[in-house]
Amino acid sequence: MRISVRSRRTALAAFAGGTLVLSGCGSSDNSGSSGEVTLGFVNGGDTEFHSCLQKAVEQTAKTENAKIFTANSHQNSTTELSNIEDMTSRSVSALIVQTVNVDALKGDIAKAKAANIPIYLTSVATSDVNDILGAAVVDLGKLGALDAGWIARDAGGKNVQVGVIAGAPGAASDLMVGGFTKALPSTAKVVANQPGMFNPVKAQDVAENMIQAHPDLQYAFVASEDMALAARKAFDAAGKKDVKIVTANGTDEGLAAVKDGRLSATVANSAMSIGQTAVKNAVGLLAKKKVDKIANIPLLLVTKDNLNKAPQYCPE
Template sequence: MKPTTRSRRTAAASLVGSAALVLSGCGTEDDGAGAAGGSVTLGFVNGANTHFHQCLLKAVEETGKAQKATVYSANSKQDAGTELSNIEDMIARNVDALIVQTVNVDALEGDIAKAKSAGIPIYLTSVATSDLSDVLGVAKVDLKKLGALDAGWIAKDAAGKDVKVGIVAGAPGAASDLMVGGFKDALPANAKVVANQPGMFNPAKAQDVAENMIQAQPDLDYAFVANEEMAFAVRKAFDAAGVKDVKIVSANGTEDGIAAVKSGQLSATVANSAMTIGQTAVKNTIGLLDKDKTVDKIADIPLVLVTKDNVSDAPQYCPE
């Protein structure tokens, strides 16, 4: 690493404040845990506490350990201000690179600028900015395609009949917006979206949304739910209201999600392996830091539409 870069980091670290420097390297994720010891230090800024984010953290930590890297982690809890603060804390730690699962695409501009001014490269997971010139790389999930895959299943299942569709989105501003946009764009003309409300990636909130939705639209045919944790709560609300024939499509491909597809609780889900994202992010970040290696800047994460017919094709979602 060039001396000029290291000096810029040191200067930036001094600006963040001493509070960030007292974070322990052996606590929980929220207090900046260090997962492993090594010559490369990585800061992982996670976006929330859903099952996806927990599995992503586990994959990052385990892969970091296997790669003999030190990983410090923090959780932004769906708040863009906390995300920036977490990035500042990682800058204070003088990490070699940052891996960020953002809470809001719009927040990335400030995040990237902060890291760039400190001379610390930033690697993105799941979503990418339109201009990637200032980032080290990205483990990219085509979230619009993810939504489109679920919409395609509805189109095939509806077989040209006029149907009503409800959407239980996640938290506005990042992954959910892209998924919902791709879903709506790919729906056929015979499928009408009659409700679209955010469940905030919170099962209790999603259940409330579903209860209100079915009261307003008792003849709903399908529901697209932005992740499986919310989808189970939505299924519970629909079943309690006596509308068990509403077909639910979702995303993630968790162990429970795949089991729900097998049982018919969910009609389809799009497998988007948190384990693969985390492994790819760590390996590629380390590879891109090494100027003697050739590593693709953009890594596309595979997506699999999982139905009863192909449950065996679903990739492993979470590290064991």
């Protein structure tokens, strides 16, 4: 399912700030003037997701014989546009963009269009796909619904209290939380919904306050595994080891926590798959090959019962 761009929403990223970081690697110093495929990757932030995504993009570019330039916008839309401008000055064949804020995409696309450089998006897609080369899309609403389904099955029709620790207000978090809450049964009441800002320290503080205000809490949906593990510490310290946590990512640490019971379920959303798909499909589309313009990244609800089926999250 394609995820449409909506105003006032941020893409899959943690809240962070910083300055431009630009690097380049590849098989030659030619930026594409002789026909070689050159890609510019503009990353959105500094979380584990972003670092794994970039590693996948860089490694896949090598296997596709494409030169790659990379930049990081550090969750700043102004920096993102500057990065886009820098990439267009390098005359790249196409831009791969993990946007920090979908509001920024309009300006990004306009700037790239003016330079006749197509954009390939990761995680989200624009409403009008004619504006882009393509996209590797994550159905974040479905991600939240998968976690809600686990709670529904585990609760077995009983009346239960559920807490939500969201990420940063914006597209990624809003879409996940929206999908989660809509899919919950009527017997599951959301008693608290607060942002953890994709920050484990903040998430632990939110969890501490949540369990104090709602001592009968039975389940928690947390928007990322690093926040979920911080929440686990807070619940355990409050003597609430029975609160069951569902989350998302599918990192090695997250899977280990599912295995030992600290987390009840996670939805695997492989950063490696997103990066690999983005590069391969961007190169294919540039070459007019028969590849999907909009590629949907598979999601898997992972529990103790199917840990061996979880996809690799980050390249080695």
